Amino acid sequence: MLVKFELNALTEGELETEAKTKYNEDGDRLTKDIMDIKDWITKNPHLQNVRQDSTFLKYFLRGCGHSVEKTKKRLDKYFSVKANLPAWFDNWDPDLGTLQEIMNAGIFLPLPGYDKQGRAVFLIRFGAIKPSSMKVDDIYKVSTMLLDLALEGNTQAGVKGLAIINDISGVTASHVAMMTPATMKKHIIVFQEAYPMDNQKLIDSSVMHFLNMPKIVETVFNLFLSQTKEIFKNMNRIHPRGDNSQLVENLGEDILPEEYGGKNKNVEDLIEFWKNEAVKNKDWLKSQTEFKSDEMKRPGKAKSHSDVFGIEGSFRKLDID
Numbered sequence: 105m106l107v108k109f110e111l112n113a114l115t116e117g118e119l120e121t122e123a124k125t126k127y128n129e130d131g132d133r134l135t136k137d138i139m140d141i142k143d144w145i146t147k148n149p150h151l152q153n154v155r156q157d158s159t160f161l162k163y164f165l166r167g168c169g170h171s172v173e174k175t176k177k178r179l180d181k182y183f184s185v186k187a188n189l190p191a192w193f194d195n196w197d198p199d200l201g202t203l204q205e206i207m208n209a210g211i212f213l214p215l216p217g218y219d220k221q222g223r224a225v226f227l228i229r230f231g232a233i234k235p236s237s238m239k240v241d242d243i244y245k246v247s248t249m250l251l252d253l254a255l256e257g258n259t260q261a262g263v264k265g266l267a268i269i270n271d272i273s274g275v276t277a278s279h280v281a282m283m284t285p286a287t288m289k290k291h292i293i294v295f296q297e298a299y300p301m302d303n304q305k306l307i308d309s310s311v312m313h314f315l316n317m318p319k320i321v322e323t324v325f326n327l328f329l330s331q332t333k334e335i336f337k338n339m340n341r342i343h344p345r346g347d348n349s350q351l352v353e354n355l356g357e358d359i360l361p362e363e364y365g366g367k368n369k370n371v372e373d374l375i376e377f378w379k380n381e382a383v384k385n386k387d388w389l390k391s392q393t394e395f396k397s398d399e400m401k402r403p404g405k406a407k408s409h410s411d412v413f414g415i416e417g418s419f420r421k422l423d424i425d
Contacts, residue, residue, distance in 0.1 A: 166303065174302055184399065184407050212229075212247040228271065
């Protein structure tokens with residue numbers, strides 16, 4: 105792991121036992137499957153500049169329910185998405201002023217440690233977004249940077265699951281207008297079809313909490329929900345505004361920031377922590393932007409941006425009252 109967490113962390117032995125029990129994982133079969141995937145990569149000319157290390161491939165294999173064919177398909181989609189969405193996946197430079205403003209705001213914050221169920225936890229503070237000065241693509245760029253940094257080598261997240269806290273307090277019509285149909289489609293493609301989250305047991309272990317949802321957000325949320333794959337819908341937990349008691353009960357006090365009824369670092373400390381981690385690992389972050397498909401070398405027809413993110417017929421114009 106690039107960023108090591110101690111709170112509620114399991115040992116490698118405990119995680120191996122959990123993987124065997126929960127996913128019927130077999131070490132010998134895992135090794136064989138990873139070799140199979142590496143061999144497949146070498147035979148695809150458009151994938152010659154993608155990650156092939158065993159840790160990364162294991163992360164995808166587990167996230168795809170240990171199906172080799174699903175893993176191959178998702179890896180191909182993931183690296184094609186990276187090639188076709190440079191606004192999110194290029195220039196991962198924490199020294200850029202536009203990205204520093206977003207990191208200083210603390211919009212996307214992985215929480216150091218794991219919750220009481222062993223899951224990796226991420227806090228998203230939508231009200232911290234400044235629509236007048238921030239671009240939505242830059243917000244997603246910082247979010248994917250910190251997400252990948254927190255997940256790199258994070259075996260526990262791939263075994264125990266994720267808990268995502270969406271704090272929507274302070275969101276206005278200007279914030280809602282940033283989530284255009286095209287952006288929403290990109291979000292769904294990236295996080296539901298490209299990242300390795302195609303394992304029903306892993307999904308069932310994960311959760312998405314929604315806090316302080318104002319009425320103005322309900323239209324966007326319902327549209328998002330209508331486009332969400334059925335397997336993800338049971339993850340959602342909507343909490344009464346101003347009441348975090350069920351959040352604390354589900355995740356535990358130790359992992360949550362002080363502002364959310366917990367005992368972990370406060371938001372300001374979290375912001376400083378991740379700014380420092382991003383700078384400390386800036387060479388690694390920059391290196392990740394190089395791993396993507398070369399669509400000009402794809403056998404058959406190259407996949408363009410419209411092939412990957414085409415929105416025809418999927419969304420209608422949002423009406424914001």
